[in-house]
Amino acid sequence: MLQSNSLSTVSDNHLPGAQTFPLMPKVLIARATLSELVGELQYTSKMPGPSWSIDAIHCITGQKLRAEVPTSPCAKCYAMKGNFCRGKVKDANRKRLHAWATVPNWAEAMASLIETSITFGDPFFRWFSSGDLQSVQMLRDIVQVCTLTPMIHHWLPTQERGFVTEFLALGGEFPVNLTLRVSASEIGGVTDPFLLSSVVSSRKLKRIWQQRIQRESTFRYFCPSSQQDGVCGTCRACWDQRIKTIVYLEH
Numbered sequence: 001m002l003q004s005n006s007l008s009t010v011s012d013n014h015l016p017g018a019q020t021f022p023l024m025p026k027v028l029i030a031r032a033t034l035s036e037l038v039g040e041l042q043y044t045s046k047m048p049g050p051s052w053s054i055d056a057i058h059c060i061t062g063q064k065l066r067a068e069v070p071t072s073p074c075a076k077c078y079a080m081k082g083n084f085c086r087g088k089v090k091d092a093n094r095k096r097l098h099a100w101a102t103v104p105n106w107a108e109a110m111a112s113l114i115e116t117s118i119t120f121g122d123p124f125f126r127w128f129s130s131g132d133l134q135s136v137q138m139l140r141d142i143v144q145v146c147t148l149t150p151m152i153h154h155w156l157p158t159q160e161r162g163f164v165t166e167f168l169a170l171g172g173e174f175p176v177n178l179t180l181r182v183s184a185s186e187i188g189g190v191t192d193p194f195l196l197s198s199v200v201s202s203r204k205l206k207r208i209w210q211q212r213i214q215r216e217s218t219f220r221y222f223c224p225s226s227q228q229d230g231v232c233g234t235c236r237a238c239w240d241q242r243i244k245t246i247v248y249l250e251h
């Protein structure tokens with residue numbers, strides 16, 4: 001798709017005296033126009049590439065956990081505080097969700113936007129730096145974006161195990177470049193044995209988790225960002241499907 005965004009010329013060598021003519025790309029839409037259509041992507045100081053988010057107030061399972069389960073990571077959600085809840089961030093989140101619901105060919109436009117926004121040589125994209133899946137249809141649409149961008153690694157963390165289960169039960173398949181991780185609903189909680197997952201560790205249990213991971217290192221990985229100024233640096237474990245569970249330290 002990137003190639004299709006660049007102008008090039010071809011000449012038909014089979015015709016004597018044929019002239020060189022411009023080959024118009026299938027999609028010639030500037031990044032700014034795509035952003036205008038589906039909303040701008042986000043760049044966070046922590047992550048290696050751009051991300052997409054919606055307002056955490058729309059988290060279906062997350063808001064229930066927040067209200068009813070004080071031991072859930074959602075009860076202390078970072079995206080329900082401060083700048084996430086006001087001004088430009090809130091407006092941008094609203095625009096992205098509205099675009100998903102209303103823009104025809106949203107998946108194609110998103111795929112083109114991601115391709116034109118990704119860091120060259122570091123093709124990693126995160127879904128839901130805040131917010132979560134709204135429906136099985138949203139998961140299908142995101143899967144389509146991933147399929148349209150096979151050279152980009154996508155990571156999608158979610159609490160919406162019901163949508164994931166339904167998607168798979170209806171015959172849906174994840175493309176190889178999508179790493180979908182179901183998040184444990186409680187801090188230190190259990191994760192689904194059949195899906196890739198993530199779990200939050202309390203600060204108190206950090207050492208126990210780290211010792212446990214040392215013993216079972218093939219399948220679990222402790223996020224190192226707390227030891228490297230809160231950034232991923234060269235780590236890309238969240239996108240690595242060989243790692244069954246990522247353990248994050250609570251905020």
Ligand code: SF4
Nearest residue numbers: 223232235236237238
């Ligand atoms: S595990 Fe690695 S890639 Fe994932 S958030 Fe932590 S530092 Fe970043």
